[in-house]
Amino acid sequence: MTPRRAAAGNGQASRPWIDGLITSGLPRDHFPAEGADPDTVCDVLTEELLLDGNSKQNLATFCQTWESPQVHRLMDLAIDKNLIDKDEYPQTTEIEQRCIALLADLWHAPGQPTGCSTVGSSEAAMLGGMAAKWRWRARQKAAGKPTDQPNMVCGSVQICWKKFARYWDIEMREVEMKPGRLCLEPEDVLAQVDDNTIFVVPTLGVTYHGLYEDVAGIAAALDGLQQKTGLDVPIHVDAASGGFVAPFTDPDHAAWDFRLPRVKSINASGHKFGLAPLGVGWVLWREPADLPDDLVFHVSYLGGDMPTFQINFSRPAGQVIAQYFDFVRLGRAGYTTIHEESHAVARWCAGEIGGLDGFEIVHDGDPKRGIPTVVWTLDEGAAKPYTLYDLADRLRMRGWQVPAYPFTGELAGNAFQRILVKRDFNREMADLLLRDIRQAVAYLEARPAGQGGAAAQGGYSHL
Numbered sequence: 176m177t178p179r180r181a182a183a184g185n186g187q188a189s190r191p192w193i194d195g196l197i198t199s200g201l202p203r204d205h206f207p208a209e210g211a212d213p214d215t216v217c218d219v220l221t222e223e224l225l226l227d228g229n230s231k232q233n234l235a236t237f238c239q240t241w242e243s244p245q246v247h248r249l250m251d252l253a254i255d256k257n258l259i260d261k262d263e264y265p266q267t268t269e270i271e272q273r274c275i276a277l278l279a280d281l282w283h284a285p286g287q288p289t290g291c292s293t294v295g296s297s298e299a300a301m302l303g304g305m306a307a308k309w310r311w312r313a314r315q316k317a318a319g320k321p322t323d324q325p326n327m328v329c330g331s332v333q334i335c336w337k338k339f340a341r342y343w344d345i346e347m348r349e350v351e352m353k354p355g356r357l358c359l360e361p362e363d364v365l366a367q368v369d370d371n372t373i374f375v376v377p378t379l380g381v382t383y384h385g386l387y388e389d390v391a392g393i394a395a396a397l398d399g400l401q402q403k404t405g406l407d408v409p410i411h412v413d414a415a416s417g418g419f420v421a422p423f424t425d426p427d428h429a430a431w432d433f434r435l436p437r438v439k440s441i442n443a444s445g446h447k448f449g450l451a452p453l454g455v456g457w458v459l460w461r462e463p464a465d466l467p468d469d470l471v472f473h474v475s476y477l478g479g480d481m482p483t484f485q486i487n488f489s490r491p492a493g494q495v496i497a498q499y500f501d502f503v504r505l506g507r508a509g510y511t512t513i514h515e516e517s518h519a520v521a522r523w524c525a526g527e528i529g530g531l532d533g534f535e536i537v538h539d540g541d542p543k544r545g546i547p548t549v550v551w552t553l554d555e556g557a558a559k560p561y562t563l564y565d566l567a568d569r570l571r572m573r574g575w576q577v578p579a580y581p582f583t584g585e586l587a588g589n590a591f592q593r594i595l596v597k598r599d600f601n602r603e604m605a606d607l608l609l610r611d612i613r614q615a616v617a618y619l620e621a622r623p624a625g626q627g628g629a630a631a632q633g634g635y636s637h638l
């Protein structure tokens with residue numbers, strides 16, 4: 176019997192207040208003995224969730240905050256489908272395989288499409304990293320060399336790689352930033368790699384500033400090293416954001432994908448610039464030989480065999496179906512239009528923010544250099560009576576989430592600020608943000624000394 180019926184059965188009208196939720200609030204620390212009227216619970220929860228703020232103003236996140244009505248329909252249709260049940264939902268399995276084949280085409284995989292969907296780039300990074308560790312270990316064993324000190328070489332990576340290194344016992348050789356050197360450079364890589372390097376991980380769209388690292392340059396440097404020393408170090412590209420941007424908005428970009436034979440695996444987030452709803456990522460290998468067989472589990476599938484490689488078992492299927500919808504609905508032309516618009520809005524914002532006294536643009540959203548994001552700092556000589564943490568705080572009062580955060584290495588003491596320009600951050604929204612930035616800056620400039628004080632570093636920056 177539903178709670179609403181139970182209440183009506185007691186001879187009382189089903190009115191929200193009979194549940195007491197309105198006057199006494201929702202249970203917080205005890206599992207409730209009785210149920211409650213579902214509409215009332217839903218209303219009260221809806222109101223509570225208003226405190227989360229408005230995702231459209233969340234310019235910190237790389238993830239999509241807009242989905243089409245059709246995607247809502249498809250998600251609803253799939254709400255009870257478990258992606259792992261390959262036998263029960265063979266058509267969903269087929270759709271997942273089609274997505275992998277389409278991505279293999281987009282990223283120029285030479286042979287049989289090999290990959291899987293994941294919860295996001297973090298799980299994809301774990302899987303790409305595990306495959307690299309397994310391949311390295313097999314190579315070392317075959318050569319009679321030790322296998323107890325694996326390392327990886329990277330620039331300033333997103334936290335998922337730090338997790339990967341810690342969880343899988345890998346020494347992380349992270350080349351941090353210096354003034355004028357924000358990305359991992361080929362010579363840095365050469366200085367760090369050795370026999371124990373399981374892979375090098377350049378990022379296409381670094382989380383801190385959105386810039387593309389020079390995958391082709393790094394691959395060429397490693398080619399040279401191999402010619403000289405015989406050492407063959409593979410590359411995994413973290414294309415969490417850029418994998419769904421560069422192929423569309425800068426198709427002539429120097430090869431960064433499987434066109435480079437040294438690139439053995441790539442991850443990307445479907446829910447970022449892949450435009451799918453939250454909860455889907457992808458990892459692809461160059462060819463089946465790059466995914467060691469002993470990492471793959473085989474499940475029976477319509478009497479056949481379906482290889483699976485993932486950390487989770489149960490997972491919702493809707494995101495994968497919605498991803499396929501986006502691929503088919505938009506095609507290359509649609510992704511190009513949407514992302515070009517985001518770059519145009521980013522460049523508009525960069526022009527305006529760069530025009531503010533003392534503001535220095537680090538990335539202006541140029542599609543040749545990186546993803547559609549704008550990153551800025553305060554000119555060292557500007558001696559402002561406020562910090563970017565104060566500005567972030569002030570913008571928060573208008574609902575905008577524009578994180579301020581430090582870079583790494585020699586730039587760990589400097590504050591930077593970033594907006595991610597996504598599909599629903601249009602020119603109208605941009606102009607409203609810019610107005611609020613100007614007003615906040617004017618307020619902070621005029622604030623009498625001693626009032627307010629510098630805001631502390633805090634909040635969530637998705638690093």
Ligand SMILES: Cc1ncc(COP(=O)(O)O)c(C=O)c1O
Pocket residue numbers: 237294295296297298333335378380381382413415416444456637
């Ligand atoms: C470069 C990079 N890699 C990995 C991740 C983690 O991605 P996800 O949130 O899809 O797990 C992010 C997230 O922002 C990222 O920017």
